[in-house]
Amino acid sequence: MSTRTDQLTLNVNLQAFGQRPSAWQFGDDAADALITPGHWIASAQAAERGLLDAVFFADQPVLHNPNPRPGSQLEPIALAAFITAVTEHIGVIASASSTYNDPVELAERLLGTDVVSGGRLGWNIVTTYNSRVSGNFGGGETPARAARYRRAGEFVEAVRAVWGAAAGDGRFRFDGEDVRVNGRTALGPSAQGAPVLFQAGGSEQGRELAARHAEGVFSVELTLPRAIENYAALKRRASALGRSRGLPRITPGLSLVIGSTVEEARRRFDEFESRVPDGYALGSLSNVLAHDAATLELDAPIPAEILDKPWDPDEHPTSAGYRLTFLDWIQERRLLSVREILRDFGGYGSRIIVGTPEQIADDMELWFHSGAADGFNLMIDRFPEGLVTFADEVVPLLQGKGIHKREYGHSTLRHTLGVAAFRAD
Template sequence: MTDTDRTLILNVNLQGFGQRPAAWRTQDVDGTELTTPGFWAELGRIAERGRLDAVFFADRPAAGNTNLRPLGLVEPFLALEAIAEATEHLGLVGSASTTYNDPYDLAERLLSLDVITGGRLAWNAVTTYATEVSRNFGVESNPDRPTRYRRAREFAHVVRSLWESAASGEAVRHDGEFFQLEGRLDVPPSAQGHPGVFQAGGSPDGRALAGATADAVFSVELLLDVAIENYRAVKEEARRQGRHPDDVKIIPGLSFVLGSTEEEARRRYDDLEALAPDGLTLDTLAEYLGPEIKHVDPDAPVPDSILDREVDPVTFPRSLSYQQGIVRWVRRHNTSLRDVLRGFGGYGARIIVGTPEQVADSIEEWFRAGAADGFNLMADEFPRGLATFVDEVVPILQERGLFRREYAETTLRQRLRDHGHRWSDAPRP
C-alpha cells in the first residue's frame, strides 16, 4: 500500500452546539438557534472555509431530554438544505434508518436532493436499536440485530437499484424478504449519478454490510492497533464482495478540546465537564458496561467482573462495536474509574485534549499507520470549536502535505475516491 499522492478525508459531525454536553452554556447562543437555517448555514461556511470534505448529521427520531443537552431538534436533510444553499463545494451527509423508512420514498427524496445540490449528497444508512424510536412508530420493540441487518442489506440494495433506474430508465422488479416493488424513479441522475452511501459500525454484521454497500464507514475504534485491524478487515470484506478496497473509506470519529497549551486545553475540558449534568458520563458508560459500574469506588479500577460480562450480540440494545471498543479501551487504561470516566469523554469516540499541534500529530499518526482514510471530527463547541480547528489545525495539516488547500473535485463521491489511502496492490474487478 502506497500513499504518496493521497490526502486526508475530513468530515465534521454537527452535534448541536458541540460534542461537549455543556457547550450551549459556554457560548453566547440561544437554544432556539438550532432550529434556524442561519445557524447551520454558518457552520457550513466555516467548514467550507477549511476545505473540509463534508458535514455529517446523525439522527435519532425520538424525543430526548433537551434540558440535558440541546440536540437533534431538526430533521437532518432539512438542515443540510440550509447548508447546501450557503456553500458550493461542501459534501452533505445525513442519516436515515433502514429500520423505519420505505426504500422507494427515501430513494426518491435523497436523489432529488442530490440533483439539487449538484452531486454533493450522501446517505448514512443506519439500523435502529433505540427502544424510544420503536415506540414512535407504534412498534413494541425493535427487530433483533440479525433481522435489522438483513433488512438493511436488502433496503440498501433496493435503494441503489432505484437510483440506477433513474439513469437506465428500466423498471426495478424486486421480491425479497422485506420488500416487494416494481417501478422506477422519475428523478434524473445527479452530477455524481446518485448519492454516496455511508455506514457506521464495526460488528461482523456491520462490516459485511459496509463491504457490500458503503462508500465510506464511520468507525468507532479507540486504539491504534485495533483500528488498523478493523481497517484491514473492512477493506478485505469489500474485496470479498467483489469490490475494490479503495472504494470503501474508513473514517473514525475524533473528538477534541483545543487550547494554546496542553494545560489550557485540560482546563477548558474540566470547565466544560463541571457544567455538564451530574453523572451524565457515568450514566452513558453504564449503558455499555452495565449498571453495576455505578457502584464502583471512583478511585478503584473497574472490576474484571464488569469487563468480562458476556453480551448477547442478538439482544444487546446498544451498538455492539461501541461496547466492544469501550471494553478494550478500559482494559488498557484501567487505573481507576475516575480516570476511565475522564478518558471516556468522547462518549465512544476517541478524544484528544491538547494543542492544535498535538491534534495534528495524532491525526497524522493514525493516517500514516493505515488506521484511517480520514476522520469524522467532533468539535467541543459549535461554532467556536470548529472555527478554531479550521484556523489552527487545518493549516498544520496542509503544511505537512496531509490535506488539500483547494477543492478540486466537483462531487462528493469523486472526492472520496480521490482521497484517503491507495491500496495499489489490488486490481479493480
C-alpha cells in the same frame, strides 16, 4: 511511515451546539438557535473554510430530555438541502434509518436532494436500535440486530435499484425476503449519479453491510492496534466482494478540545466538564459496560468480572463495535480508578484529544500513515468557534504535512472523496 499518495477524508459531525454535553451553556445562543438558519450556516461555513469534505448529521427521531444535551430537532435530509444551498463545495451526509423508512420514498427523497444540491449528498445507512423510536413509526418492539441488518441489506439493494432506474428507463424492481419494490421513478440521475453511501456500525453484521455497499464508514476506534486490525480486515472483506481498491473510506470518530497550550486545552475541557449534569458520564459508561456504573466504587478500578462477563448484543443494544474497542482501551487502564476512567472517557463514544493543534495534527498523521484510518469524523467541542479554530490552526499543519487538500478541486462529493461514479450493479 507509509507511502500513501492520497489525502485525508475529513468530515465533521455537526452535533447541535457541540460534542461536549454542556456546550449549550456557553456563548449567547438564542433558545431557538437550533431551528434557525444562523447557527447551521456558521458551522457549515466554518467547515468549508477548513476545506473539509462533508458535514454529517446523525438522527434520533424520538423525543428525549434536552436538559443534559440538546439535540437537533431538524430532519437531516431537510437540513442537508438547506446547507448545500448556503455553501459552495462541502458535502452533506444525512442519516436515515433502513428499519423504519420506505425504500422507494427514501430513495427518491435522497436522490431529489442530491439533484438540487448539485451532487453533494451522502446517505448514512443506520438500522436504529433505540427502542423508543419504534413507537413513532407505529411499531412494537425493536427488531433484533440480525433482523435489522437483514432488512438493511435488502433495503439498500432496493434503493440502489431506484437510483439505477433513474439513470436508465425509470423502471425498477427488487424482490427480497423482507423488502420488495416494483415501479417507476420520474427522477433522473444527479450530477454525481446518486448519493454517496456511508455506514456507521461496528458489529459483524454492520461490517458486512459496509464491505458490500458503503463508500465511506464512520467507525469507533479507541486504540491504534485495534484500529489497524479492523481497517485491514474491512478492506480485505470489501476486496473479496469485488469492490474497488481503497473502498470503503474509513473515518473513525475523533473528539477534539483545542488549546494553544496543553494547559489551556485542559482548562477548556475542565470548564466544559464542570457543567455536565451529575451522572451523565456514569450513564454513558453504564451503556458500554452493560452494567450500572453508579454501583461502582469511584476510587477503585472497574472489577474484572464486569469487564469479562458474557455480553448479549440483543439484550444490550449499544454499538457492538464500540464495546469491543472500549474493552481494548480499558485494558490499557485496568489499574485506573473509575473516577480516572470517567475523565478519560470524555469522548462519549469516540477517541478524544485534549491538546494543541500540533499534537492533533501529529496524531492524525500517525493514524493515517499507520493504516488505521483514511481520515476522521470530527467531533468538535463547541460550534462554530471550535471548528473555526480547527480550520485556522490545525488545517494549515495538515496541509504542511501534505495530507490535506489546499483547495476544492471538484464540485461533487464523489469527486471530492475520490469515489467512483455510481453504478447500479
